[in-house]
Amino acid sequence: MIVTIVGAQLGDEGKGGIVDLYGEAADIVVRYQGGDNAGHTVVHGGEEYKLSLVPSGAIRGKTNVLGNGCVVNPRTLFDELDALCERGVDPDVRVARRAHVILPYHRVLDGIEETVKSEDDQEVGTTGRGIGPTYEDKAGRRGLRIGDLVDPEVLRERLEYVVPLNRALAEDVFGIAIEDADVDATGVDLETAFDVDALFEEYREYGRRLDEEGMLVDAGAFLADRLDDGEQIMFEGAQGTILDIDHGNYPYVTSSNPTAGGAAVGSGLSPGVVGGGEVIGVVKAYLSRVGSGPMPTELAGVEDDTPGYDGAADERAEELATYIREEGGEYGTVTGRPRRVGWLDLPMLRHATRTSGFTGLAANHVDTLAGLDEVKVARAYRLDGEELRTIPATVERWAECEPIYRSFDGWPDVDWDYVAEAGYDKLPENAQEYLEYVSSELETPIYVVGVGPGREQSVVLEHPF
Ligand code: GDP
Ligand code: IMO
Numbered sequence: 001m002i003v004t005i006v007g008a009q010l011g012d013e014g015k016g017g018i019v020d021l022y023g024e025a026a027d028i029v030v031r032y033q034g035g036d037n038a039g040h041t042v043v044h045g046g047e048e049y050k051l052s053l054v055p056s057g058a059i060r061g062k063t064n065v066l067g068n069g070c071v072v073n074p075r076t077l078f079d080e081l082d083a084l085c086e087r088g089v090d091p092d093v094r095v096a097r098r099a100h101v102i103l104p105y106h107r108v109l110d111g112i113e114e115t116v117k118s119e120d121d122q123e124v125g126t127t128g129r130g131i132g133p134t135y136e137d138k139a140g141r142r143g144l145r146i147g148d149l150v151d152p153e154v155l156r157e158r159l160e161y162v163v164p165l166n167r168a169l170a171e172d173v174f175g176i177a178i179e180d181a182d183v184d185a186t187g188v189d190l191e192t193a194f195d196v197d198a199l200f201e202e203y204r205e206y207g208r209r210l211d212e213e214g215m216l217v218d219a220g221a222f223l224a225d226r227l228d229d230g231e232q233i234m235f236e237g238a239q240g241t242i243l244d245i246d247h248g249n250y251p252y253v254t255s256s257n258p259t260a261g262g263a264a265v266g267s268g269l270s271p272g273v274v275g276g277g278e279v280i281g282v283v284k285a286y287l288s289r290v291g292s293g294p295m296p297t298e299l300a301g302v303e304d305d306t307p308g309y310d311g312a313a314d315e316r317a318e319e320l321a322t323y324i325r326e327e328g329g330e331y332g333t334v335t336g337r338p339r340r341v342g343w344l345d346l347p348m349l350r351h352a353t354r355t356s357g358f359t360g361l362a363a364n365h366v367d368t369l370a371g372l373d374e375v376k377v378a379r380a381y382r383l384d385g386e387e388l389r390t391i392p393a394t395v396e397r398w399a400e401c402e403p404i405y406r407s408f409d410g411w412p413d414v415d416w417d418y419v420a421e422a423g424y425d426k427l428p429e430n431a432q433e434y435l436e437y438v439s440s441e442l443e444t445p446i447y448v449v450g451v452g453p454g455r456e457q458s459v460v461l462e463h464p465f
């Protein structure tokens with residue numbers, strides 16, 4: 001059996017928690033796209049784990065795979081593994097030989113391009129992890145793959161071709177003086193970031209460690225064998241549908257496919273195998289967004305992130321945004337910056353449901369909205385005087401969409417631990433009405449309702465495995 005977990009919105013929907021909850025029955029947890037731009041939270045035994053690259057199955061001692069669709073920074077991978085080991089978790093992580101490698105210059109170029117774009121307010125607000133530049137090299141057929149790290153001749157040959165190209169891009173196109181600066185704004189040592197010999201030594205060592213620790217796999221073959229043995233596989237999507245490079249709001253997207261099709265391409269199992277299982281869309285009961293791009297249901301705004309926001313907003317909207325932000329902890333984990341927040345958006349969710357074919361929904365953060373008098377949902381958009389039930393293909397048109405809201409009476413803050421234990425019927429009635437409306441509009445059943453960050457703070461209606 002295969003279960004795929006996909007973010008239905010803009011990332012941070014609570015995918016890590018759902019992987020952890022349902023992962024009990026899984027044998028293997030697989031990431032199929034993205035890299036250490038993700039931040040997945042698992043709360044286990046009162047301890048909170050924030051995972052970037054290591055799949056969330058690590059906390060339960062599962063086998064974890066980074067598929068060929070991932071971009072892997074070996075530095076951050078080993079740092080994360082070492083930090084987990086120090087906390088008493090010793091994860092079994094395998095890495096696809098076909099996965100691409102993030103090198104220090106990818107991070108440098110990510111930062112440079114964002115700075116250049118920001119001069120015209122065009123920046124995406126990336127995580128700065130070098131994700132975009134690594135996928136560019138992959139698509140340009142000049143990237144390094146994990147399997148190249150264990151063959152010194154191949155490694156050197158590839159570096160000798162690609163490093164001068166990236167160096168020329170930094171120096172000649174973007175005008176960066178690599179020789180004169182020790183480190184860039186993010187602390188990357190510029191001199192070694194573009195030095196073939198230094199990179200060769202460092203990355204050969206990572207290859208040796210990956211090999212020595214038995215971490216290298218041909219992901220598709222590995223997973224197919226385990227399936228044949230009757231094992232259960234869970235795919236852990238990172239980011240979300242609207243950050244998908246094809247189906248998201250390009251160009252304010254990440255450079256991979258978080259939608260369910262990505263699970264096949266990014267793992268080496270066929271679309272039939274992935275599609276033959278369950279696909280669970282993780283939906284936050286409201287919206288949060290890190291970075292730029294349109295967001296029709298946004299409440300108030302966040303300076304530098306909300307396009308065109310100048311700090312002047314409706315007082316009531318500002319109050320609501322602050323309430324949701326505080327209750328939901330919607331502040332950047334590293335920067336502490338407030339995240340953009342807004343009401344649930346059904347046109348967005350219809351688009352997500354179609355692209356990934358959700359068989360079930362995980363509705364998180366129902367507790368976060370408790371205490372509000374009124375909760376709104378955009379049931380459609382108005383564009384050029386017409387009603388639209390899904391999102392337009394361009395960001396320019398999307399930005400012109402006016403939400404048409406349906407309003408719900410709010411629900412009180414209750415003893416959520418009790419609700420989680422007692423079951424769905426004990427959810428406040430107004431919350432049930434809200435959830436049932438969303439479920440019927442998306443023609444998809446609700447499998448689980450999140451009423452708190454902990455594994456036990458979930459109202460489980462269906463088990464996909
Ligand atoms: P992911 O990137 O999709 O895995 O989500 P993140 O871990 O980045 O963000 C989700 C945050 O919300 C984490 O701090 C979770 O612990 C927390 N969380 C998840 N589900 C719920 C929920 O139902 N209620 C509350 N209050 N918090 C939740
Ligand atoms: P998880 O898996 C929320 C956003 C960035 C930026 C855009 C591109 O925790 O849900 P990138 O560094 O990928 O090139 O940035 O995507 N972004 C995320 N937002 N959650 C994430 O991951 C994200 N990963 C990337 O803020 O707008």
Ligand code: MG
Nearest residue numbers: 012038039040
């Ligand atoms: Mg996250």
